[in-house]
Amino acid sequence: MEPIRLGVIGCGIAARILHWPALQQLKEQFTIQAVCNHTEPKAKDFAALVGGVPYFTDYQKLLEDPAIEAVAILLPVHLNAQAVKDAVRAGKHVMVEKPLAASLEEAKELVELSRTCPQVTLVAENFRYRRLFDKAAAFLQDGTIGAPYAVFWNCFKHMTTDNQYAQTQWRIRHRYPGGFITDGGVHNMAALRDLFGTLTVTAAFAKCINPAIGELDSLSFQFNAAHSVQGVFNIFFSSNSYLEDRLLIMAQEGCMIIENNTLTVKRNGQTEYEEQFAEDKGYFEEYQDFFQAIRTGSPVKSSFAEAYADLEVIISALDKAAAAPAE
Template identity: 35%
Template structure:
């Protein structure tokens, strides 16, 4: 099996704590051959964690080196579009951290770039690789709750000074719509859409509760899926609480957890897997031609972002999600 030569671009939290552990498990598929970051010091520190990749002082030199077949972009969101474009211009595949871009309009440009290239643009949405969400989808399609009627997801992140994401400059001064609301929220939208399909409209209130976090940090919404299921999605990045994810239907109810689903009071165990490892495995299969880019499709990532942008725009009014696309 031929290894893909991978360049790491951006050596921050996601690259260090999420991507690198997954890639180390996939050393039979990927070889990290090149590294670059905002500062050479960060790149050199990351390179020591990897082994012996070549360190580059800038992105362009890395792309032109002939050492990479693909790049892994873990960057401030506003850099996604220009960095994806440069990689495609040089015939290099891309796996890029979500959200796809700072807003839907620039995200559309990423979708067009991907559509016009014979190279892969894979938006790394880890929640599309979580087994519990796929199991929930399967159970609903099997009619285990009857016709689904209502979905409720409450998420209480409760970030404080001890959270390293709070101290990231580009998160404290976000250029991406809604700040943490889109940075984390596209994960949640990806899961909801995977399980229940496309969202038709949304009405929401957003608030800025914490001076510690950049931009808005609270969102509460009501919306309707195209299949008629009514949803409530509430998330706070500053308030603490107990999360709850449930779906009610005409014949029952389920609660969704990371490692199990409680269906009508009965626990169904779900094997928890490393979703970052799974997304890199999927990326490998896509760029080697084994499968289509279904799970990393930029259009799917754009739809995730469109839901959040619709919420931010709403101010309590109903907004059609498709109107943004």
């Protein structure tokens, strides 16, 4: 099958350190035809990095190129909706970075668009492609630890102003609810929803500890899932002196722990399985999925509808926190 002629819209951090390394491994599947960034220095630098391709500062010019079959839209969240609509209107297949849109209203419009347009539409939600979570889902499905009943996921980070993400103005002066909480939290919602199905938020609180990184940086919420599973999700970006990324699944016959890139299964006080999933980021796999969907017509794993549902859980938690009585 011929490689897909790809245009990249947005040449920032995600393009350079997340997408380009994956595309370098997929040269038989993708050829970058052109890139675009609204500031010329970034466009020029990224164009040089990926092989000296043409670059634009207006993505409409890139979309006018009939040689380009598909685009990767890697823009600030609040620009996603219009860019996706323009790309679909131009007849391009679309991959867009998560979160899908800056609001549920915009995201719903994009879901409807994806259902009616003939092109492939995919959200770059890499957690949906990580082998670690696929393995965890297999253990749950085959009953290795019995029926799960409780889930706890702690994401405690310390985002300081010298972090490259915190130096991006659209992230700290965000035009979408939740800032880093939403940008990062949709990853976790994708994994939790793939493992446990629909999540219903029952209680939440949110705080801002460090205003320098956005309006909110701390969120905790309780949720219910199918089969009487209950859980707590904590995502804190200003956790000073304590860092953790740990998902604990408690079940009737054991437990499962996902900590960073390591999956552990325990039963009766003994470790029955442990594996470290090195280089398990999911970006390579999401591009493989995009390629197969375009060339063979197979359905994508990370659809606009799935990304909408991921975003809906986070927005629901933020709304629940905002509605909580003040102390």
